[in-house]
Amino acid sequence: METFLQQLINGFSLGAIYALIALGYTMVYGVLRLINFAHGDVYMLGAFAGYFIANALELDANPSIFGTIVVTIGSMGICACIGVLIERFAYRPVRSHSRLTSLITAIGVSLLLEYGGQVVFGATPRFFPQMIRSRTYAFGGVQITNQSLLIIIVAVVVMFGLEFVVHRTKIGKAMRATSFNLSVAKLMGINTDFVIAFTFALGSALAAAGGVMVALAIPRIDPLMGLMTGLKAFVAAVLGGIGSIPGAMVGGVLIGLMETWLGATAYSTYRDAVAFSVLILILLFRPAGIMGTATTEKV
Amino acid sequence: MASGAHSGRYLQTRWTSQMRRMGPFVAGVVMLSLAGACERRQGAAADSGGEIVVGMYGSLTGDGASFGQSSKEGTELGVEEINTAGGLLGGRKFRLLIEDDQSKPEEASNAVTKLISQDKVVAVLGEVASRRSLAAAPIAQKFQIPMITPSSTNERVTEVGDYIFRVCFIDPFQGEVLAKFAFNDLKAKKVAILKDIQQDYSVGLTDSIASHFKALGGEVLDPVSYTSGDSDFKAILTQVRSQKPAAVFVTGYYPEAAIITRQARELGMTMPILGGDGWVGDALKNGREALNNTYISNHYSADNPDPLVQTFVKSYRARYNREPDAIAALAYDAVKVLADSMTRAGSTEGPKVRNALASADLPGVTGRLKMNEKRNVDKPAVIQQVTFVNGEVKFVYKATINPG
Numbered sequence: 001m002e003t004f005l006q007q008l009i010n011g012f013s014l015g016a017i018y019a020l021i022a023l024g025y026t027m028v029y030g031v032l033r034l035i036n037f038a039h040g041d042v043y044m045l046g047a048f049a050g051y052f053i054a055n056a057l058e059l060d061a062n063p064s065i066f067g068t069i070v071v072t073i074g075s076m077g078i079c080a081c082i083g084v085l086i087e088r089f090a091y092r093p094v095r096s097h098s099r100l101t102s103l104i105t106a107i108g109v110s111l112l113l114e115y116g117g118q119v120v121f122g123a124t125p126r127f128f129p130q131m132i133r134s135r136t137y138a139f140g141g142v143q144i145t146n147q148s149l150l151i152i153i154v155a156v157v158v159m160f161g162l163e164f165v166v167h168r169t170k171i172g173k174a175m176r177a178t179s180f181n182l183s184v185a186k187l188m189g190i191n192t193d194f195v196i197a198f199t200f201a202l203g204s205a206l207a208a209a210g211g212v213m214v215a216l217a218i219p220r221i222d223p224l225m226g227l228m229t230g231l232k233a234f235v236a237a238v239l240g241g242i243g244s245i246p247g248a249m250v251g252g253v254l255i256g257l258m259e260t261w262l263g264a265t266a267y268s269t270y271r272d273a274v275a276f277s278v279l280i281l282i283l284l285f286r287p288a289g290i291m292g293t294a295t296t297e298k299v
Numbered sequence: 300m301a302s303g304a305h306s307g308r309y310l311q312t313r314w315t316s317q318m319r320r321m322g323p324f325v326a327g328v329v330m331l332s333l334a335g336a337c338e339r340r341q342g343a344a345a346d347s348g349g350e351i352v353v354g355m356y357g358s359l360t361g362d363g364a365s366f367g368q369s370s371k372e373g374t375e376l377g378v379e380e381i382n383t384a385g386g387l388l389g390g391r392k393f394r395l396l397i398e399d400d401q402s403k404p405e406e407a408s409n410a411v412t413k414l415i416s417q418d419k420v421v422a423v424l425g426e427v428a429s430r431r432s433l434a435a436a437p438i439a440q441k442f443q444i445p446m447i448t449p450s451s452t453n454e455r456v457t458e459v460g461d462y463i464f465r466v467c468f469i470d471p472f473q474g475e476v477l478a479k480f481a482f483n484d485l486k487a488k489k490v491a492i493l494k495d496i497q498q499d500y501s502v503g504l505t506d507s508i509a510s511h512f513k514a515l516g517g518e519v520l521d522p523v524s525y526t527s528g529d530s531d532f533k534a535i536l537t538q539v540r541s542q543k544p545a546a547v548f549v550t551g552y553y554p555e556a557a558i559i560t561r562q563a564r565e566l567g568m569t570m571p572i573l574g575g576d577g578w579v580g581d582a583l584k585n586g587r588e589a590l591n592n593t594y595i596s597n598h599y600s601a602d603n604p605d606p607l608v609q610t611f612v613k614s615y616r617a618r619y620n621r622e623p624d625a626i627a628a629l630a631y632d633a634v635k636v637l638a639d640s641m642t643r644a645g646s647t648e649g650p651k652v653r654n655a656l657a658s659a660d661l662p663g664v665t666g667r668l669k670m671n672e673k674r675n676v677d678k679p680a681v682i683q684q685v686t687f688v689n690g691e692v693k694f695v696y697k698a699t700i701n702p703g
Contacts, residue, residue: 003541006566010533123401124364125554127585136565143567218530219585220558225530263534269496269524 002141007260013148013217015256016155020210021233022240022248023158024203027166030243031179031199033099037106038086039207040230041113042079044223046208047215048121049075051128060129068131072212076205083204084197091200092193110230117223125222128215147217154213158206159249165202166245175199228272235279241292250290350394351387351647353378353637354414356425356435361402362527362554365580366427366626370449371397372619373627374424377634380614387642393634396420404434411435415442421647422447424633427626428552429453429500436463443649445656447637449629450598452576453503457674462649464656464674466632466663467598468702470500473575474507476596476680476700477548482515484682484698485571485594487545492522493535493559495551504550504575520544525555532559536566546571553580557590564589578685579624583692590687596680598625599665600696611664625665632663677702 021043028036053074054060059067090109094101135146166172177185178195186192214229215221232255240251258278259271282289355374358367378393386392396418398410407426414420415438423439423446426432432451439446440460448456448465452473457463481487490512495501509519520542523535536559539547547563549556549572556578563572572593579597583590601612601622611631615623623631640655641647660669666678679701683694 003537006537006540007534010531010537013533014531123361125362125582127582130587134561134565136567138567141567143565145565218558220530220554220582259531260534264538266521268535269526 005142011257011260015253016152018233018236019249019252020155022237022252024206025237026248038109040226042204043207043211044226046079046211047221049078050212054129059131075208079208080201080205083200087200128219241289244291247291354420354423356398356410358402359399363402369626370630373630377631407431407435411438432456447633449633470503471507475511478511489518491520491539491544492548496524497526501550552577553583557586560586561589593685628664
């Protein structure tokens, strides 16, 4: 029982990481119908931005909550700019082309960031400074660290925050209008270029926050860290129903639980395979995902 | 879009017509420069009294960067000492060529192919990780170029062929040492093993620990697997925890060992954690306080009072401003073994050096380097306690265990 509860906590902690990244995937998809494969790599850039800011502030030697907030916000700002730049120079020029063009462009951007990252940062993994000292809380035999707790809380807050932004604010209304029909939204006087840039800025900032949070809990960062985590988050977004904000959360947690459950068996090294098998099964039997609604497309 | 396509095609036609005019000229230049390159290389390679070109390949970047860096420093120090002392074979000096394999096995074999076929090295030094040594060894064997791995402990590495040597102990012995220490000194009766199934080293060491621990009368839980690059080990650790082992072995390399140890402590697992020489790497320090109550088997201890060790430690510190780890010490010893064998062979030719290597017997920083018939050396191992004090990892000497 104790082990079961512990695995549940482990699964939630891992799932919250996927959920945090899946939220960004799903938001960009919701507005643009674009699967932004570079999202996982923006998450990596967020971790590296946090690494450099934290080292500049020498937070490893004197950890502080205030410092952590500064690092997180700084990293979010940097990545928001990077997100806008990616949109401006990679996606906007091909926006009017077929969706396949944008998809392939996204893969290109992803590879550029991964291997460009190896050139700039080097392939050697770096270790993220301990801005918050790790502390373990025990409830009976079940342990959770303050860092895992933080990730879960941040993921939930971000999910509700996004729901609020998309459904209760003016820019959210503009995002939904743009998503519904880009040209009509433009005719109605919505600055769609701005809306799309804003979506990318927001999504990238969330990825950066995710990068910093995860690097706190699992301190090893390298330029390829966004590859597998990004793909898993993508699976999570599809599983939950791509385009649906609560769906990303549900999908992330489910993938986390699934991997943890598998890790507890003798087949622990198959966990990547299982995540992608889930993707295939979902696409075969319920392409809209758990929380998504099936839409028929006009041809 | 339409105009873009046009301009593309326009450029293309211009480029083609230009190529047609310039083609023969360009081809001529390319051929000439290729011929020049070949000539230069042959000049350097001739075995007629010039420098002795020796190749080293290692993981200077990537996951195993700490291994590569230590190896490089140890090798360079050894080479410099030999050259300053006047070289060998009548004043010929070593010229060391270093190739980075980015911690990838396929790059390791590329690096060795390049060193042998292009740079015409007469001997190859490397690698640390057994998996990469195993990938590159068949190439050295094929070209009959002696290869000395300073620190690959997997048994199979020297079994590749009679041109492959090593200057460290092998995993069956390391496993025995660790099993004995856990059983006799830590009084553990039930142990768990975590292995990195992607690394030959880890798999071999796991088998060895398991069989020796069982032979001593202890109980070994089913080994749990992970792969290099994983970062979340809580699921497998929770499973291990539920079986209540008295000690845990982590047989992989330092990057994962640091994170596994941390996550184990976060799950409230306070038992001793043990590892092999693969734990020796700079990034181990990220295990922080979790590293307390962990032990490793190692090749040498920098606090050994032997004058040979102390001279080495002193000159290494003077050169690199840090304490030499076991990987650096072994790389240094490998250079000394190579120089000694070439001197005894009186030549740098592969087959002659090979024969001399097979009968090497000299004192080394990491113990006596006496080659046995399997091209391995029988050396003692030390057990060190790992501690984390003031932000630094310290390896504290606990015991020496002799083979046999």
